[in-house]
Structures are given as structure tokens and as C-alpha cells.
Amino acid sequence: MVTDRAPLLDRVFHALAHPARRSIIRRLAAGEQNLSELASPLKMSFPAASKHVRVLEGARLVRRRISGRQHMCRLEAEPLKEVTQWTEQFRAHWEARFQALDALLEEMKPQDAALTNPSAPTPRRRSAPRIRRKTS
Amino acid sequence: MVTDRAPLLDRVFHALAHPARRSIIRRLAAGEQNLSELASPLKMSFPAASKHVRVLEGARLVRRRISGRQHMCRLEAEPLKEVTQWTEQFRAHWEARFQALDALLEEMKPQDAALTNPSAPTPRRRSAPRIRRKTS
DNA sequence: GATATATTAAACCACATGGTTACAGATCGA
DNA sequence: TCGATCTGTAACCATGTGGTTTAATATATC
Numbered sequence A, B: 001m002v003t004d005r006a007p008l009l010d011r012v013f014h015a016l017a018h019p020a021r022r023s024i025i026r027r028l029a030a031g032e033q034n035l036s037e038l039a040s041p042l043k044m045s046f047p048a049a050s051k052h053v054r055v056l057e058g059a060r061l062v063r064r065r066i067s068g069r070q071h072m073c074r075l076e077a078e079p080l081k082e083v084t085q086w087t088e089q090f091r092a093h094w095e096a097r098f099q100a101l102d103a104l105l106e107e108m109k110p111q112d113a114a115l116t117n118p119s120a121p122t123p124r125r126r127s128a129p130r131i132r133r134k135t136s
Numbered sequence C: 001g002a003t004a005t006a007t008t009a010a011a012c013c014a015c016a017t018g019g020t021t022a023c024a025g026a027t028c029g030a
Numbered sequence D: 001t002c003g004a005t006c007t008g009t010a011a012c013c014a015t016g017t018g019g020t021t022t023a024a025t026a027t028a029t030c
Helices: A008-016 A019-028 A035-039 A046-058 A078-088 A091-095 A098-115 B008-016 B019-028 B035-039 B046-058 B078-088 B091-095 B098-115
Strands: A062-067 A070-075 B062-067 B070-075
Touching: A008 A019, A008 A046, A008 A078, A008 B008, A019 A035, A019 A046, A019 A062, A019 A070, A035 A046, A035 A070, A046 A062, A078 B078, A078 B091, A091 B078, B008 B019, B008 B046, B008 B078, B019 B035, B019 B046, B019 B062, B019 B070, B035 B046, B035 B070, B046 B062
Parallel strands: none
Antiparallel strands: A062 A070, B062 B070
16 A cells, blocks of 8 residues: 555655666666666566556655657656655664674573573583663 | 566665665664564554565565574664765765755756847846756 | 463454556647 | 557466454463
């Protein structure tokens, strides 16, 4: 349900969710191209490709300039800025590999349990490394 | 057509294209939450919210840990890294506001045409400003 | 054991998406 | 003017999406 009335961010993310549309964006980054040029490398009919361009226009990622019978398209990268801004919120969550460390600690738990077993009074293994989070 | 067999980037972008799912991600950034907690603020039925979480899991953005009858979910931000990496390709295209300048030049064209009209032999207006791209 | 709670599963619905083919228009070149 | 070219529109189809309600399952709690 990502229509033209949906919030822009919804439309942008949705527009980027199709490989054909990402391919179009990549090629437009090199400069203006008309619809035929954009459609030709895609493994689909022209109308299908044309629809993809319309989706990109709806997300304000592409702008069309009609010159005679040709529709010249060019990249409008502005909305991508908001995409990065949104994802940047979570940079801290992937940078320090919390997930990997957490998973490691999770896997170590059973062993730790075994080590704290009353029958093994003095566990030899050192405690799990402290995870220090960047404070900046 | 963003099934579990689609490329990961497709799934990630698709997962982010729904406000409810972005809301879930934002709240999981603050820490683990179970499904009920995630679903309660959403204006939809519990099963609907549960489906959204599954979409996020399909995009490897959320991981589930079953603890008794509660399904604890936590954020797995790794795929967001690839999102920024993809969009960063185009940073140059939005940073220098090429679009705005291009649009401005586009609007000036008709006037230029009038000025180069034979009946106006000496156009007084200076040529359009050069656009200098950051070389770094 | 009975009951409440957390979650899934299944069936269903309206509508969006992504694709096709066929045809209509506008425009460029000869 | 004629034909080729570029694009749009319309009709259609299969499938996906996002939501619902109802029922089933597993786990705490009393």
C-alpha cells in the first residue's frame, strides 16, 4: 500500500526495494537517459520499465524532462539523503558488532553453567570480556 | 514480490518501507522487547503486528529469542550498514545541490533564448555561473 | 487441574504490485 | 506526407501485501 499519498520515506524505501529500480538509479547517476535507454538493459517489456520509472518519480528520485518525443530522466538524489539520515540513527548498533559479541556470549552461557556446576568448584576460564561501548 | 528468496537488499528496503516496521526498529533500538510490547502501540491487531516482525526477521533486521511463552525480539542492525553503503554511492549527487542549480539553469533557458534573439544583438546578462564540483 | 497469557496458524478479503499484450498518439526524418 | 520511433494508456492476469477474525497451541499462574 505504498501509493502516491503515502509518506515520502515509505515511497523512497519502497522504490529502492526493487533491483530494476536500483539499476535505473545507478545508471542515471552517470547522467541523463531517456526511457528507451533505461529500459533496454532490463529483462522486461518497455511498459514494465516505464512503470518502474514512474515509481521512482513518485518517490522524487527521478525527474523527467520531455524533449520532443524523448523523455529524458535524471537522478534526483535528495531523498536518498533522508534514507541515510534515518539509517544513521542506528550506526552505533552495527559498528561495534554488539550482535556478534552478544551471540558469542550467548553461546558461552551453557559452558559457563557447566563451569559453575558444584562439581567443578574452581572454574579456570576467565570471565567473559567486558563490552565497552563508545561513549561519544 | 519480496519473498524470503529475494536478495537481502531487496528484503531490507522492503522491510523499511512500512511505518509500523520502522517504528518497531526504532523501539528495539532501545532494547529487547517481546511481541506484545512491540504490538501494543501499533494501531492494528496482534497478528498483523506479528507478521510485521516476521518481515523484519526475513530481512535479518530482527532476531527472536524464545523464552517461555514470550518471544523476545532484538534489533540486528547489520543490514542497515548495507543500506547506507548503497545510498552513500550517491552522496555527491545530493550534497552539492546539483538538482537545485540545474533546475535554476533550466528556468533561465527561455530567457537566454530571448536574449540570443537576432533582434537583441548584444545580450547584457552574464553567462550562467559555472558549477564547480567538489573534487575531493 | 483450571485459567489466563503469549503467540501461531488458518482462512479470508481488498487492494497493490509487477508483469504482459495490444493499441493510440506524438514527433522526427526522409 | 509517410513511415519509423518513442512513449503512454488500457485491459488483463497472477501473485504479494496488509489487514481482519477465529481457532489452536504452549506456557505461566492460581
